[in-house]
Amino acid sequence: MTSPQPGMAMSPHLLEVKDLRVSFAGKEVVHGVNFSIAPGEKLALVGESGSGKTVTALSLLRLAQNAETSGVANLFGPQPMSAVRDLLSIKERALRGIRGEEVAMIFQEPMTALNPLFSVGDQIAEVLELKQALSKRQAWDAAIEALAATGIPEPARRAQSFPHQLSGGQRQRAMIAMALACRPRLLLADEPTTALDVTLRIQILDLLSDLQRQTGMAVLMITHDLNLVRKFADRVAVMEDGHLVEEGAVARVFADPQHAYTRKLINSRPARDVVEQTGPAGAPPVMRASGLRAAYAVPIPGVHGWFRKGEFVAVKGADFDVAPGRTLGVIGESGSGKSTLALAALGLMPHTGKLEVMGQRWGDGAAGNKAMRRRVQVVFQDPFSSLSPRMTVEEIVGEGLLVHAPDLPPAARREQVIAALADVGMGEIQFPGLLQRYPHEFSGGQRQRLAIARALIVQPQLLVLDEPTSALDVTIQKQVLQLLQKLQRERGLSYLLITHDVDVIRAMAHDVMVMKDGEVLESGTVDQVLDAPQHPYTRILVEAV
Numbered sequence: 001m002t003s004p005q006p007g008m009a010m011s012p013h014l015l016e017v018k019d020l021r022v023s024f025a026g027k028e029v030v031h032g033v034n035f036s037i038a039p040g041e042k043l044a045l046v047g048e049s050g051s052g053k054t055v056t057a058l059s060l061l062r063l064a065q066n067a068e069t070s071g072v073a074n075l076f077g078p079q080p081m082s083a084v085r086d087l088l089s090i091k092e093r094a095l096r097g098i099r100g101e102e103v104a105m106i107f108q109e110p111m112t113a114l115n116p117l118f119s120v121g122d123q124i125a126e127v128l129e130l131k132q133a134l135s136k137r138q139a140w141d142a143a144i145e146a147l148a149a150t151g152i153p154e155p156a157r158r159a160q161s162f163p164h165q166l167s168g169g170q171r172q173r174a175m176i177a178m179a180l181a182c183r184p185r186l187l188l189a190d191e192p193t194t195a196l197d198v199t200l201r202i203q204i205l206d207l208l209s210d211l212q213r214q215t216g217m218a219v220l221m222i223t224h225d226l227n228l229v230r231k232f233a234d235r236v237a238v239m240e241d242g243h244l245v246e247e248g249a250v251a252r253v254f255a256d257p258q259h260a261y262t263r264k265l266i267n268s269r270p271a272r273d274v275v276e277q278t279g280p281a282g283a284p285p286v287m288r289a290s291g292l293r294a295a296y297a298v299p300i301p302g303v304h305g306w307f308r309k310g311e312f313v314a315v316k317g318a319d320f321d322v323a324p325g326r327t328l329g330v331i332g333e334s335g336s337g338k339s340t341l342a343l344a345a346l347g348l349m350p351h352t353g354k355l356e357v358m359g360q361r362w363g364d365g366a367a368g369n370k371a372m373r374r375r376v377q378v379v380f381q382d383p384f385s386s387l388s389p390r391m392t393v394e395e396i397v398g399e400g401l402l403v404h405a406p407d408l409p410p411a412a413r414r415e416q417v418i419a420a421l422a423d424v425g426m427g428e429i430q431f432p433g434l435l436q437r438y439p440h441e442f443s444g445g446q447r448q449r450l451a452i453a454r455a456l457i458v459q460p461q462l463l464v465l466d467e468p469t470s471a472l473d474v475t476i477q478k479q480v481l482q483l484l485q486k487l488q489r490e491r492g493l494s495y496l497l498i499t500h501d502v503d504v505i506r507a508m509a510h511d512v513m514v515m516k517d518g519e520v521l522e523s524g525t526v527d528q529v530l531d532a533p534q535h536p537y538t539r540i541l542v543e544a545v
Contacts, residue, residue, distance in 0.1 A: 013036045013076055014041075014218050015073065015075055015076070015220075018071055018074075019033075020069070020071040024067060030056055033243075037218045038218065039216065039218055040217070042209075042235075043236070044229040044233035044235070045221065046239070048224060049444065049473050051240055051241060054108075057188045058190075060087055060088075069088050070088070074087075075098065075103065100181075100182055101184065103185070104186075104188070105179060106189045107175065107190055110172050110175040114171065120166070121144065123178060124143035124159075125142070144156050146181045147159055147174065149177065151173065151203075151207060152170055169203065184217055185217055186218045187212075187217055191224075192204060192221070198333070198501070199541065199544055205231055224473050230250060233250050234250065254266060268474040270508070272506060272508075273507075274488065274510065284358075285323050286322050287494070288322075289321075289345075291318075292318040292344060292351055294340050297310070297312075298311065314337045318520050322494050325494060326495075327509045327510050328494075328510070328512075329504075329505040329511070330515060331514055336516050345376065377456070377464070378455065379452055379465050384447055389439055391438075392435060392436050393436070393439075394417055399454065401417075420456055424453045425449060443476070444476060445480060448468065456487070463495050468480065477504075511524065511526065512528075521538065530542055
């Protein structure tokens with residue numbers, strides 16, 4: 001029997017990480033993490049933003065810029081007596097041979113990870129030319145095959161498309177094709193479905209599972225989506241503030257979590273706490289739409305496009321009411337028309353048909369529109385991009401009063417700003433110097449509270465909530481939803497809630513409207529639509545949770 005040679009070992013693991021520590025500018029953000037992945041295993045690394053899970057994954061391939069790493073990340077070879085390589089200490093040239101070929105990565109946002117100047121086929125082919133030494137013709141044919149393996153329609157045509165010409169799901173499939181082109185033994189998937197609709201998430205998960213079974217590769221999935229973990233992973237490792245606090249089989253951890261932070265994550269599913277019967281019987285709706293139609297002008301190819309524009313109808317004859325003190329949830333995937341419907345409700349999108357706010361139509365004159373804008377306010381999806389980085393908290397929250405109550409003295413305006421901030425749970429005690437701070441000084445959940453305070457300060461009757469929690473972690477999402485529920489109970493607010501998250505609809509909505517391709521497929525109370533869906537598409541959405 002031959003004894004193992006130095007640098008060679010027998011191990012049941014594909015990757016074994018010991019005492020991984022990562023620091024930036026001398027500040028340690030990952031503290032002595034230990035975990036392993038077996039060949040063909042699916043391990044989920046979960047935690048909130050800032051927990052260190054993405055930095056941990058990037059550090060394995062030394063892709064975290066300006067990071068100082070220590071510890072061991074042993075990658076074992078495909079054969080029992082293959083050489084063992086420490087990814088954290090081998091030379092950069094050797095590591096370049098491993099990246100993409102043995103260990104590949106799918107990044108969170110394909111639109112920023114893909115090069116906008118090259119077609120997706122060229123980008124996949126480039127990997128194959130470099131790693132597999134294929135000719136340009138061979139690499140191009142292999143790139144088309146890789147796209148076809150992901151189930152993308154018309155792979156030969158899509159290979160010639162640039163990233164901006166693909167949908168979100170198609171871009172993510174192109175990223176997966178690029179990552180798997182060289183058939184790696186380990187795939188690092190960083191939030192691969194976060195930016196996708198619920199139906200696309202299921203498709204991508206099924207695709208990764210199929211490819212994993214076909215190739216036998218292992219997968220390290222970085223995510224904060226616990227539903228995804230339940231459906232996909234074999235084992236789960238939980239990170240909090242750079243520490244690995246719990247690890248084990250998915251069924252065991254979810255059934256009997258040992259750490260308080262794990263229990264907190266599992267219990268962060270949105271909870272319903274709304275007043276079921278709201279508003280006096282027979283009260284007129286805050287917003288009413290009948291035959292609402294909204295369309296965009298689009299170019300016509302060829303000579304005819306020189307003289308006229310075509311039309312893309314984004315909303316096709318929608319009918320709905322938003323009653324006082326109630327929430328109408330609008331659910332559907334990207335391209336369903338729900339965001340266009342929200343723009344029309346805000347008076348920001350030309351439309352035909354009937355759309356009234358408190359009995360008044362948009363476009364009845366500048367003075368009339370100004371009064372309506374006080375009644376209808378909006379909370380956007382991403383608070384970081386919707387809040388001006390150059391304005392202080394006092395300026396941001398009080399901006400609406402400058403428009404709708406210009407004669408209000410500065411001292412009185414400041415008092416109302418302080419009151420609005422208190423309503424959303426923010427005050428000087430928790431945040432010294434709050435009024436003079438800027439948005440970048442707050443977390444995502446705190447910024448969303450600022451956005452809600454900005455909307456509430458003008459005393460609206462209707463809030464349009466455009467995916468208000470989709471950019472937030474599960475625990476912060478639950479806090480923001482609880483705040484919105486509390487404000488609705490106390491103020492009798494009406495909400496038009498735009499989302500693709502069925503759990504958020506269950507927690508918040510009284511009534512539901514399901515949209516697809518601009519059409520309303522189904523509507524009714526939340527119990528009617530979600531517990532007894534009539535349309536096949538609604539059943540797909542509900543079952544995907």
